[in-house]
Amino acid sequence: MVHEPQADLVGGPRSAGPARTPLLSVVLVTKDEDDRVAETVWSVLHQSLAELELVAVDRGSLDDTPAILSAAATDPRLRRVDAAGASRGAARDLGVARSRGTYVMFADADGTLPEHACAAAVARARETGAEMVVGGHVMFAPRRLTASAAPAVGRGRAGWNRLVDRAAWHAAGLAFAPTEHADDLLVTLRADLTLRREVLDDPVQIRRARVGRAPAERAALARDYVTQELACLAEVRHRRSPALLTTYLEGVLVTDLWSQLPALLEPDASADAELDAAREAAVHLVRAAPAAVWRHLPADRLRVYTPLRHRRWARAAAVFRPRPRPGTLAGRARARAERTVLAAVGGAEALMRGAARTAPPAGRNGGAAS
Structure with a gap:
């Protein structure tokens, strides 16, 4: 049975008429995602904002993705770009380079755009002068x-929840990392810190979480993630x-790094020497957290990051599994006490590391702190 959006990728009054210079370009990067990409394409071409184009950058798909894009290309607002062999980050940069709109948004096959998402984001940019x-x-x-x-600056650094002024993007010299995974972490952080920024609390994407990744893919994602982090x-x-x-590292330790730890600590990963550098990077991130971050970490994070900080991989992996919630008043009191102690120890170590970093150089007979 053909999925409904795939059966009617074009259709409807918004796809009628010749191509015009668009107000907005939506850059979609895809590869071998024929089970999802039709919905994404459909959601873009049926936006309430008609003055847009969809720049679909295909990275050499071997499934039915090219056929889906060809069917949708009867709508003159869709332009296909072939980028076989390109990384996801390089393909996104190519999509921006081929865009013609005043503004650019990003999409991928894991998400769809609500009907008024593009119109709302463009309106917000125009009324505020935001970049x-x-x-x-x-x-x-x-x-x-x-x-x-909408996330705060330094948090939630996905590329797909942003509209950017294309001229300002180029003027700031922004570009995605040429990686297969986590290519948007650094560029969106730099955009947060460089461009005039406004928020729109209305959802601009409806996302579907990916589950069941193969171990090799999860390991590659973790390696790219910690490198970019x-x-x-x-x-x-x-x-x-x-x-x-503090804001940035709290987000990293509570959410971002936490989601990558299974790929670094599960039994098969622990025996993989190729992941040693990624685990060392994770230690570096945990040790970088100031005392203010440790004071606010949830108990499960504290139990894992405390041994991880000292490279006790087996201990960190053992406590990574979730614990049942204490059912008695005494059990809850013990859990609160444990969290308080772990947070205090972590905060104290963070303060000592911070003092060591800011201390003047030791004399000839002194040892340099690391």
Whole structure:
């Protein structure tokens, strides 16, 4: 049975008429995603904002993705770009380079755009003069639906929840990392810190969480993630803002790094020497957290990051599995006490590391702190 959006990728009054210079370009990068891409294409071509184009960059798909894009290309607003062999980041840059709109938004096959998402984001940019508008999103995961507002600066660094002024993007010299995964972490952080930014709490994408990734893909994602995260940490430190560093690293330890830990700590991963550098990068990120971050970490994060900080991989992996919630008043009191102790120890170590970094160089007979 053909999925409904695929059966009517064009159709409707919004696709009628010749191609015009668009107000907005939506850049869609895809590869071998014929089970999802039709819905994404359909959602873009049926936006209430008609003055848009869809720049579909295909990275050499071997499934039915090219046929789906060819069927949709009867709508003159869709332009196909072939980028076989390109990384996801390089393909996104190519899509921006081929765009003609005043504004650019990003999409991929894991998400669809609500009907008025493009119109709302463009309107917000025009009424405020913003060079970037960051929107909220809705995430569908197994047995769970989560609605999230626009993230704060340094948090939620996805490329797909943003509209950017194309001229300002180029003027700032922004570009995606030439990687297969996590290519948007650094560029969106730099955009947050460089472009005039406004938020739009309305969702600009409806996302579907990916489940069941193969171990090799999860390992590759984790390697790319921690590499890009170290670059983000250097960028944040360069700004010399304690508040920004706290906000950023709290997001990393609560959400972003946490989601990558199974790929680094599960039994098969622990025996993979190729992941050693990624685990060391994770230690570096955990050790970089200031005391203010440790004071606010949830108990499960504290239990894992405390041994991880000292490279006790087996211990970190053992406590990574979720614990049942204490059922008695005494059990809950013990859990609160454990969290308080772990947070205090972590905060104290963070303070000592911070003092060591800012201490003057030791004399000839002194040892340099690391």
